[in-house]
Amino acid sequence: MDDTEQGDALARARERDESDPLSAFRERFEIPDDYYMDGNSLGPISADAEASLQNAVDEWRDLAIRGWTDSDPEWFHYGERLGDELAPLVGARESEVVVADSTTLNIHKLVGSFLDARGDRPPGVLVNDLDFPTDHYAIAAQLRQRGLDPDEHLHRVESPDGRTVPAEAVERALDEHDVGIVFMPSVLYRSGQLLDVERIAELAHDHGAFAGFDLAHSIGAVPHELHDLGVDFAVWCSYKYLNAGPGAIAGLYVHEDHHDVHPNLAGWWGNDKATQFDMALEFDPADAAGRFQVGTVPVLSAAPLHGALDVVHDAGIDRIREKSIQLTETLIDLADDRLAEYGVDVGTPREPARRGGHVALEHDEAYRISEALRDHGVVTDFRKPDVVRVAPAPLYTRFEDVHDVVAIIEEILETREYEEYEPQTGGVT
Ligand SMILES: Cc1ncc(COP(=O)(O)O)c(C=O)c1O
Structure with missing residues (x-):
């Protein structure tokens, strides 16, 4: 030129x-640098995210224990409220989305729970060889915890070019291996390929498997239609294109048809909110994705997401x-x-x-x-x-x-x- x-x-x-x-x-x-081109690793802070974090700190100072009921949004329902705000970004109903824990932990919970709920489906899980490694670590661990050897049950779609994972390669792998869960990223973290979520979900279902996705590299950048595509479950983080800050609380989606799947990591924060403070010793899981929360919502790592989502929705x-x-x-x-x-x-x-x-x-x-x-x-x-x-x-x-x-x-x-x-x-x- x-x-x-x-x-x-x-x-x-x-x-x-x-x-x-x-x-x-x-x-x-x-923006702390002249040219910040790393928002797919960690998005920068917005005035909105900073204000919502500051608001939570102020409420902690001013309300202390009363913050659980008198804050805005009230801390007791913080996970669900942020789930409602996230739902349109992934094309889900409000009851299908909640924020909780980290992406890795949410993979442990959802893959583990869906393995337990697989019924007649085989125990295999299909992933691919260009995945972000934590996905494989978590899934292999969940298989091992069920006495299943990952060498036998964790199957990898091989990328034909080291850059992409075409739906045809997923289809070939499904013809070769018996799997009960297909778990794929929406966008590959290295090459940036956007996978065909619709086709992969369809292929998984045609082969009798659940379809789960890791949306870490697409949430906030690419719209999704998880409910209408019948995607069974999904996870994502909030610190990339959502700009909610380092280690911000992650999100998860579970299709409403599966709100009876029992959480493998049960905890009181996944209890039905209406009965949580009955303090019954019997777990009464929420009839919603909220059942996949475990412990007390970490308000300070969730608060910036509230403001950060305003920016995304305004745009x-x-x-x-x-x-x-x-x-x-x-x-x-x-x-x-x-x-x-x-x-x-x-x-x-x-x-x-x-x-x-x-x-x-x-x-x-x-x-x-x-x-x-x-x-x-x-x-x-x-x-x-x-x-x-x-x-x-x-x-x-x-x-x-x-x-x-x-x-x-x-x-x-x-x-x-x-x-x-x-x-x-x-x-x-
Ligand atoms: C595709 C994908 N999954 C998972 C993670 C990590 O998740 P966590 O927030 O648990 O560290 C990343 C981090 O960059 C990622 O790119």
């Missing part, structure tokens, strides 16, 4: 920012998705035009319907490039072996930012500036 073409591309990006209906949302966030998930597609498309086009000649490959599917909110830029020097980017005020992250993940989150990323970030990567590659950085030696990246 010559200077004139670059100037034109930048002018076009600025025009798009001016006409962007979501441009004002950036003002609601504190509207459909508009967020529309802008996300435009931002990732701009990024992919610019990478093709300006970075391919330096050996950068786009590892994310190019069809918008197969992409989540981030783009995987692949290069042999991905680690050193991501280190160099940090010194240019660009926060991305590196995923082994060769991926720089770039997440232009729509609520606070401008088209101009995408343009600038690609120009910075181009400069790092052209000048071989990355060679000034140590190669990766392990540890946290």
Whole structure:
């Protein structure tokens, strides 16, 4: 791209920012870096999230024990209230969603409980070889706890290209293995492929299995229709595109047809709220996804989500998705035009319907490039072996930012500036 073409591309990006209906949302966030492209790992704080957290602290100070009933939303029903607020984002009924624990723990609970509820279904669980590892750790542990050897019962769909998991590969694996649960991510954490949730749920059901999903990389970026697709259960975290803060409380969905599934990790917070304080020694689980809560709702890790969700709802998930597609498309086009000649490959599917909110830029020097980017005020992250993940989150990323970030990567590659950085030696990246 010559200077004139670059100037034109930048002018076009600025025009798009001016006409962007979501441009004002950036003002609601504190962005600590020049270019924050890591909101798929940890979203930044918004004034709204900070205010709802502060509100919970104030209520604690002012109300102490009375906060359980007199706070807003009242702490006693905090898990359910936040579930109601989340339900539209995943296309669920209010009773089907609750917040609780972490994503990993929610996988333990739902996979374990659905294994126990499998009836005549075989005990196998189908996952894939590009999954985020914690999903496998939790599922293998749940199998072992039932005396089932994961080597025999945890089956992996093999990715044909190391980047994607096509529905056809899921279908082939289902023809090969007997499974009672198919558990897949909505978006692959490394390549950013958006899986075909509808088709995979249908395939699972046609093969007599439950369909469960990990929505960690799509919640708040991609709309879902879990209820209408008959998805049996799902989990997600709140600290990525929902921007609810580090370690914020996670969410879960259970289709209303399964509100009789007994929680494998029962606890009083999953009791029917109407009888919880009867203090009966017999567990009386809620007739809702709320039965999968365990202990007291951690109000301080749930409170920021309340404000953070206002931002998402004010913007509207459909508009967020529309802008996300435009931002990732701009990024992919610019990478093709300006970075391919330096050996950068786009590892994310190019069809918008197969992409989540981030783009995987692949290069042999991905680690050193991501280190160099940090010194240019660009926060991305590196995923082994060769991926720089770039997440232009729509609520606070401008088209101009995408343009600038690609120009910075181009400069790092052209000048071989990355060679000034140590190669990766392990540890946290
Ligand atoms: C797909 C996926 N599942 C699960 C997790 C981790 O969940 P937890 O909040 O339990 O650490 C992550 C974290 O990035 C993830 O990307």
